[in-house]
Amino acid sequence: MAHRLGEAGSEGAAVRQRESSAMNALELRGVEKSFKKRRSEVVRALDSVSFTVGRGEVVGILGPNGSGKSTLVRVISTLVVPDAGSVRVFGVDAIRHPKTVQRSMNRVSVEASFFKKLSAMENLLYGAKLYGVTTREAKPRIKEILDNIGFDRKRASEPMEHLSRGMQQKIALARALLTSPVLMLLDEPTTGLDPRSKRDVQAFIRRIKAAHDSSILLCTHDMDEAEELCDRVGIMVDGRILALEEPEKLKRRYARDGHVPSLEETFMAATGYTVEEASA
Amino acid sequence: MQERIKPRWLVELVATWGYVQRNYYLTKRYFMWELVWLVYVTANAMTITFIGAGAQDVAGIQINTGRYMTYLLIGALIWSYLSMLFDVLSETVSWERWEGTIEYTFMSPTSRVTHLLGMGIYAVLYGIAQTAIMLGVISLFFELDLSHANYLGALVVLAICSVSLLGFGIVAAVLPLLSPEKGQQVSYIVSALLLLISGIYYPVKVLPEWMQFMAQFSPVTYALRGIRDALLNGASLRELWGSIWPLMVMGAVFVPLGLGVFHLGESYAKRTGKLKRSG
Ligand SMILES: Nc1ncnc2c1ncn2[C@@H]1O[C@H](COP(=O)(O)OP(=O)(O)OP(=O)(O)O)[C@@H](O)[C@H]1O
Ligand SMILES: [Mg+2]
Numbered sequence: 092m093a094h095r096l097g098e099a100g101s102e103g104a105a106v107r108q109r110e111s112s113a114m115n116a117l118e119l120r121g122v123e124k125s126f127k128k129r130r131s132e133v134v135r136a137l138d139s140v141s142f143t144v145g146r147g148e149v150v151g152i153l154g155p156n157g158s159g160k161s162t163l164v165r166v167i168s169t170l171v172v173p174d175a176g177s178v179r180v181f182g183v184d185a186i187r188h189p190k191t192v193q194r195s196m197n198r199v200s201v202e203a204s205f206f207k208k209l210s211a212m213e214n215l216l217y218g219a220k221l222y223g224v225t226t227r228e229a230k231p232r233i234k235e236i237l238d239n240i241g242f243d244r245k246r247a248s249e250p251m252e253h254l255s256r257g258m259q260q261k262i263a264l265a266r267a268l269l270t271s272p273v274l275m276l277l278d279e280p281t282t283g284l285d286p287r288s289k290r291d292v293q294a295f296i297r298r299i300k301a302a303h304d305s306s307i308l309l310c311t312h313d314m315d316e317a318e319e320l321c322d323r324v325g326i327m328v329d330g331r332i333l334a335l336e337e338p339e340k341l342k343r344r345y346a347r348d349g350h351v352p353s354l355e356e357t358f359m360a361a362t363g364y365t366v367e368e369a370s371a
Numbered sequence: 372m373q374e375r376i377k378p379r380w381l382v383e384l385v386a387t388w389g390y391v392q393r394n395y396y397l398t399k400r401y402f403m404w405e406l407v408w409l410v411y412v413t414a415n416a417m418t419i420t421f422i423g424a425g426a427q428d429v430a431g432i433q434i435n436t437g438r439y440m441t442y443l444l445i446g447a448l449i450w451s452y453l454s455m456l457f458d459v460l461s462e463t464v465s466w467e468r469w470e471g472t473i474e475y476t477f478m479s480p481t482s483r484v485t486h487l488l489g490m491g492i493y494a495v496l497y498g499i500a501q502t503a504i505m506l507g508v509i510s511l512f513f514e515l516d517l518s519h520a521n522y523l524g525a526l527v528v529l530a531i532c533s534v535s536l537l538g539f540g541i542v543a544a545v546l547p548l549l550s551p552e553k554g555q556q557v558s559y560i561v562s563a564l565l566l567l568i569s570g571i572y573y574p575v576k577v578l579p580e581w582m583q584f585m586a587q588f589s590p591v592t593y594a595l596r597g598i599r600d601a602l603l604n605g606a607s608l609r610e611l612w613g614s615i616w617p618l619m620v621m622g623a624v625f626v627p628l629g630l631g632v633f634h635l636g637e638s639y640a641k642r643t644g645k646l647k648r649s650g
Pocket of ligand 2: 161
């Protein structure tokens with residue numbers, strides 16, 4: 092795998108075969124990251140973060156603004172190098188072998204990040220080529236993905252800037268899927284979408300989970316989303332992950348006087364924030 | 372889904388094409404701006420050539436006007452081509468940062484060399500097209516003195532110089548990684564200095580000593596000297612060697628240096644979180 096780049100799909104299969112089934116899709120140990128702000132002021136964005144995502148598992152990270160979710164995603168996607176700790180993607184050290192792990196993952200972030208003047212199709216074809224997927228290979232897959240995601244294919248030739256946020260976010264998901272990642276990093280994929288688009292995107296994530304056998308890390312402010320989509324949910328505050336468990340267990344952990352709280356109440360109890368404050 | 376595994380070189384080749392094609396799409400989308408820019412640089416080159424047409428009247432002495440105009444036009448065309456190569460490469464990072472795509476480019480598995488090579492190939496193709504159109508338009512207006520021209524020699528010099536300019540551009544491209552705003556400012560200054568010292572519209576020897584000293588390190592100096600020798604005096608490839616070898620040395624130094632510096636800059640940006648910070 093270190094010396095051969097596959098068409099993304101077979102690459103994924105190769106990774107799955109090669110690694111023993113016991114291996115996790117993602118494994119973080121004691122990851123630390125601080126950023127310098129102005130003079131002498133330092134922000135601890137990640138504070139000894141350790142957790143794992145199993146194969147085919149969906150792990151959610153809930154956290155208020157500035158808790159370090161995006162930094163976490165950037166560290167895993169090799170865009171930020173941590174100060175300490177280790178990151179392993181299917182057993183491969185992401186800090187030492189970034190190129191190897193980059194092949195097996197992709198990401199969707201809050202902002203759509205496209206060439207605004209280019210069409211959705213042009214953006215997708217370009218995105219695929221960076222992973223070695225040719226136009227001929229990509230076209231039928233794009234068609235399939237867009238149909239699946241409920242994106243009107245006729246609009247794929249319009250410039251990105253003419254599309255609504257929801258539509259752009261669907262294209263962002265399509266771009267990530269096109270390279271058949273075995274690990275998907277989703278950083279607030281539904282933030283700022285109207286309820287309808289939100290449900291579309293969530294349904295699609297559920298379908299990816301079922302069909303593609305990929306492992307997913309989902310950062311979000313949305314309690315319902317986390318509870319519905321994730322096998323396990325973690326709460327992140329000030330760069331630390333407080334608890335990471337199945338939603339039910341997590342809620343029971345914060346139960347008081349025999350009352351099992353909702354995930355929202357759990358979140359408030361754990362972070363001291365209200366949901367509105369957290370997503371402000 | 373095909374189960375065929377592509378060899379690494381093929382994947383890098385597909386990605387190189389991806390960068391070239393993306394830039395082509397962008398040029399197509401910004402077509403009106405491209406047209407405006409073309410009119411601007413063409414008018415600029417003509418203005419400079421007209422300086423030659425008026426020189427005899429202004430200075431009040433007999434000169435070979437045709438030769439002087441050709442001298443100026445070569446300067447204008449070569450500078451518009453070479454400065455464009457430098458600009459495209461040096462703006463690689465700042466431009467993707469502005470579009471917001473930089474993180475997706477930097478987390479893709481193909482190599483940075485492929486990325487910069489793709490940008491370079493596009494810049495050269497674009498530059499050739501632009502210069503050819505300019506030359507076509509301008510030659511309708513002027514009687515140029517190209518009776519002895521050794522076109523092949525000029526093209527060889529230009530091709531070798533393109534490589535060193537791309538290397539120069541890559542070194543400058545790293546600056547926005549170190550400091551998002553200041554980086555862009557520094558590359559404008561570098562570009563302005565190249566224009567000043569490289570003898571684009573006048574011989575280097577009219578410059579103050581210290582500028583002449585700096586001119587030795589600019590690939591543009593050798594490119595213009597060589598191309599003028601070839602086009603105005605019909606110098607043979609052997610006679611052009613004095614301009615060719617410094618360009619080869621600079622290409623061999625600047626390209627690996629640029630790639631090395633870029634790699635360091637990228638690591639620095641990833642350690643300090645300078646790549647991008649929103650989201
Ligand atoms: N590149 C950077 N340079 C400097 N500081 C940064 C950088 N990235 C993040 N930070 C700081 O680190 C902290 C965590 O930021 P991060 O973006 O990871 O939070 P988040 O949980 O994604 O927040 P949000 O919900 O608003 O997206 C913040 O205080 C932020 O200002
Ligand atoms: Mg964030």
